[in-house]
Amino acid sequence: MTAIVKTVGGWPGVSVAPHRFGGREFTVGGREFGHVHGERHVDLPLTRRVRDVLVVEGTTDAHHLFPDSGWVSYYLDEGSERGALRLLRLSYLHHVASQKRRATRRGESLGPLDAVDVGTELDALDPSDALRAAFGPVPV
Template identity: 45%
Template sequence: MSGNGAAGLTEELASWDGVETHPHRFGGIEFRVDGKEIGHLHGDRLFDLHLTPPERDRWIGEGKAEPHHVYPESGWVSVYLNTEQDVANAIEMARAKYDRMVRRRR
């Protein structure tokens, strides 16, 4: 991964096979594969993604994500991209979701 913050995350996710970037309906950049959202950025320092309940609980429990900044009881999580480790965590979570999404289409 090169770059930092949102730039590093965007560069990484956009390099994955089939991933497209689109404007997000609430501002920022949305990452999609097969027309389905992997996650989205708000500005330069906030990445959100929707997960299954076990995944959500796991990532929050490991301290790699926080409950969503607006809807904390939902399946969404937020990752504040303040450090390189935060970016690495966001990439790890997005990759797990991407891999699951790609497996489903086969």
Template identity: 50%
Template sequence: MASQRAAVTATVDRLIEEVGSWPHIEVGEHRFGGTEFRVGPREIGHVHEWGMLDIAYLRRLRDVLIEEGHTGVHHLLTESGWTTYYIESTDEFDHARWLLRLSYLYHVAVLQRTPAGSEELADVDVEAELAALAPSDTVRAAFERKPASA
């Protein structure tokens, strides 16, 4: 049990280091404990050392991600755009990173539509990075705020 806990903590530490290296990400303490990730004024998510990862999405995108089994309903804010994903082993690093990257790209895309964000975040190619994540057509449609059949 202690070795599993140490592995989860190491995976969380690796995730914090990785996400903290992304352009325009600020890492800090979260008000409810854990480590928070922000891009501009927006929190993309936060992670606790025991492996609970809370991630912010547009509600429709959150619903699709839950429906496809990528993540779960937030442990407290069940009607919000937030999700909770539990990192229970080192094998879950890549998926946790994928979930956070999707949130990051969504929030960058929203901010790029603002006067300040269009200039400040111009170096992030959201379309190319989204394509690299290879989301399902349904996830992509929700991300782009398009009808699923589009």
């Protein structure tokens, strides 16, 4: 989990801090996009549409405590750090896209997030058509 925290903490605009229920929390623009518990558990907030696609595709599970929310829980096993990082990047991009849409409407700058090309980075995650559709519009 240390490698995951270090990797995610190096993404533009990301802050890492203790999570209120233990573990480490990742935020971008002041909004949480995931947290880790112990050595094998990652929770991520997504929209219900994105959550539904990921669960149906077998990528992750509905949240262990709040299965009807947009949250998901991902459990790491041997060699699954790549899957956790992919989900964390997806959540990060989803949050960055939302912030970029708001900033564009307001004519504001997001500093280091302005350089994040959400569309290109989403393409690099090779999402299914269903996941791409659930993700919603990608800001330019």
